[in-house]
Amino acid sequence: MPMSFYRALxxxxxxxxxxxxxxxxxxxxxxxxxxxxxxxxITRQGKVIAYVATExxxxxxxxLDKAKTEFVSLASHQLRAPVTSIRLYIELLxxxxxxxxxxxxxxxNSIEISLDRMVYLVNNFLNLSRVEAGKIQLIPVLTDVNDxxxxxxxxVDPLAQEEQCTLSFNPQSQIAPLPLDRDFLHQVLHNLVVNxxxxxxxxxxxxxxxxxxxxxxxKDYVRIRVKDEGIGIREEDQPHVFEKFFRAEPARLxxxxxxxxxxxxxxxxxDQTGGSISFxxxxxIGSVFTVLIPKSGMTSSLPDIE
Amino acid sequence: xxxxxxxxxxxxxxxxxRAYQLGLQDAGFDVDIASDGVVALEALKxxxxxxxxxxxxxxxxxxxxxxxxxxxxxxxxxxxxxVLSNLGQVSDIKKSRELGATDYLVKADYSLQDVVDRVTxxxxx
Numbered sequence: 001m002p003m004s005f006y007r008a009l010x011x012x013x014x015x016x017x018x019x020x021x022x023x024x025x026x027x028x029x030x031x032x033x034x035x036x037x038x039x040x041x042i043t044r045q046g047k048v049i050a051y052v053a054t055e056x057x058x059x060x061x062x063x064l065d066k067a068k069t070e071f072v073s074l075a076s077h078q079l080r081a082p083v084t085s086i087r088l089y090i091e092l093l094x095x096x097x098x099x100x101x102x103x104x105x106x107x108x109n110s111i112e113i114s115l116d117r118m119v120y121l122v123n124n125f126l127n128l129s130r131v132e133a134g135k136i137q138l139i140p141v142l143t144d145v146n147d148x149x150x151x152x153x154x155x156v157d158p159l160a161q162e163e164q165c166t167l168s169f170n171p172q173s174q175i176a177p178l179p180l181d182r183d184f185l186h187q188v189l190h191n192l193v194v195n196x197x198x199x200x201x202x203x204x205x206x207x208x209x210x211x212x213x214x215x216x217x218x219k220d221y222v223r224i225r226v227k228d229e230g231i232g233i234r235e236e237d238q239p240h241v242f243e244k245f246f247r248a249e250p251a252r253l254x255x256x257x258x259x260x261x262x263x264x265x266x267x268x269x270x271d272q273t274g275g276s277i278s279f280x281x282x283x284x285i286g287s288v289f290t291v292l293i294p295k296s297g298m299t300s301s302l303p304d305i306e
Numbered sequence: 307x308x309x310x311x312x313x314x315x316x317x318x319x320x321x322x323x324r325a326y327q328l329g330l331q332d333a334g335f336d337v338d339i340a341s342d343g344v345v346a347l348e349a350l351k352x353x354x355x356x357x358x359x360x361x362x363x364x365x366x367x368x369x370x371x372x373x374x375x376x377x378x379x380x381x382x383x384x385x386x387x388x389v390l391s392n393l394g395q396v397s398d399i400k401k402s403r404e405l406g407a408t409d410y411l412v413k414a415d416y417s418l419q420d421v422v423d424r425v426t427x428x429x430x431x
Binding site for chain 1: 319321322325326328329332392413414417418419
């Protein structure tokens with residue numbers, strides 16, 4: 001390590017903040033290893049009186065992390081090839097059909113919807129890897145939540161029709177735009193509405209989305225609720241809803257899409273950016289999922305793993 | 307056909323290569339497919355191409371090495387080379403430009419028609 005590094009470190013340490021950093025260190029036998037060093041100041045009456053430093057060997061962790069990142073990159077490339085291929089052949093097919101019949105248009109449309117669904121699943125899967133690697137970077141831009149919800153409703157409409165499910169949402173003009181990552185919110189709400197449709201009772205589904213403002217524990221939030229009149233979540237399943245790879249029993253039986261990642265990823269990110277996601281559900285009656293986003297907006301990035 | 311522009315398409319995914327070939331043929335181009343960098347380099351030696359469409363991740367010799375070799379061996383030096391890849395990192399684009407790529411298209415973002423349009427544009431210059 002160059003001397004400038006230690007000078008910068010000392011300067012930072014003198015500022016009284018907790019420091020976490022990685023260094024390449026050398027053992028007595030000359031072997032190099034990656035160390036995660038934490039230095040925590042102990043203060044008394046506002047003055048730093050001591051420091052506690054710990055060092056952890058993370059060489060193996062880093063090796064595994066690198067292998068995982070490489071795997072994700074490889075997998076994403078491998079998955080893109082068939083998706084590209086399908087898209088190209090849909091285009092060729094449409095071009096060859098000079099005047100496609102309504103049936104033919106419908107079939108092609110269904111292929112495209114399924115393809116979009118697959119891309120969406122793959123993205124969810126890749127997001128998981130990024131979340132776990134602490135590599136999700138959110139891009140907050142001033143966003144009208146109403147717009148995001150309407151976008152989701154439009155996107156999900158074909159699926160809702162297919163499943164004979166009614167979607168309803170009334171935009172609320174009093175909700176001021178707030179800084180948040182539009183794509184992320186879109187994905188979370190898309191997940192919730194699709195889940196609502198999947199778990200609706202056959203032929204009479206009803207999904208209502210509400211948006212309003214709420215104050216919880218002294219903090220102001222924009223609150224989005226997705227309510228369904230579906231089969232509900234069994235009491236014994238409820239504690240596991242936000243667990244990774246968890247899928248409720250009926251979804252498993254209905255062999256619908258989903259790998260049990262959407263809610264897990266949503267919770268991890270919302271929890272770490274000042275928001276939250278929760279639900280209430282009763283078997284046979286339905287579920288309400290509530291997303292809270294601070295009115296001040298989502299923070300821009302996830303904290304580093306400490 | 308006299309005057310038909312010849313394109314070398316370097317792409318290892320057979321179905322994707324065939325789709326681009328069909329689209330380009332339909333637009334009036336003559337398209338040869340090379341399924342890896344080595345085959346592509348050999349093709350460049352024996353035949354003159356008006357344009358090269360190049361994937362980057364290829365067996366035997368990847369797209370970057372292919373571009374390097376093309377410069378070193380001065381093969382079809384005047385023909386435009388369009389990279390057509392799913393790698394979309396800024397570093398990949400920069401590296402490709404440095405190695406003589408005249409255009410860079412990320413497959414997922416461009417339809418078949420878009421690719422045909424870009425090829426037509428590159429050849430009309």
